[in-house]
Amino acid sequence: FLIIGTNKYIADLVLRYAKKARCHYVNKKWLGGILTNWLTTETRINKLRDLEIEQKMDELKQIIIPKRNEIRLRKQLI
Numbered sequence: 001f002l003i004i005g006t007n008k009y010i011a012d013l014v015l016r017y018a019k020k021a022r023c024h025y026v027n028k029k030w031l032g033g034i035l036t037n038w039l040t041t042e043t044r045i046n047k048l049r050d051l052e053i054e055q056k057m058d059e060l061k062q063i064i065i066p067k068r069n070e071i072r073l074r075k076q077l078i
Helices: 011-021 038-056 066-075
Strands: 003-004 024-028
Touching: 003 011, 011 024, 038 066
Parallel strands: 003 024
Antiparallel strands: none
């Protein structure tokens, strides 16, 4: 199940009851198209995972890339 409640008055309730029911939840900002545009969302999540793995392996420093591209990759991680 997915419990969604982004209203500031019920966000804490959503968090509490979703954890109690062991469900997924969204209690902050809902990103439009996250379900209807799932292929793009999944692609971006995978890209983020790949970038995080590269950062952990410290490959960004070992690969010789222009400084501009390194800055762009680091901004994507943030």
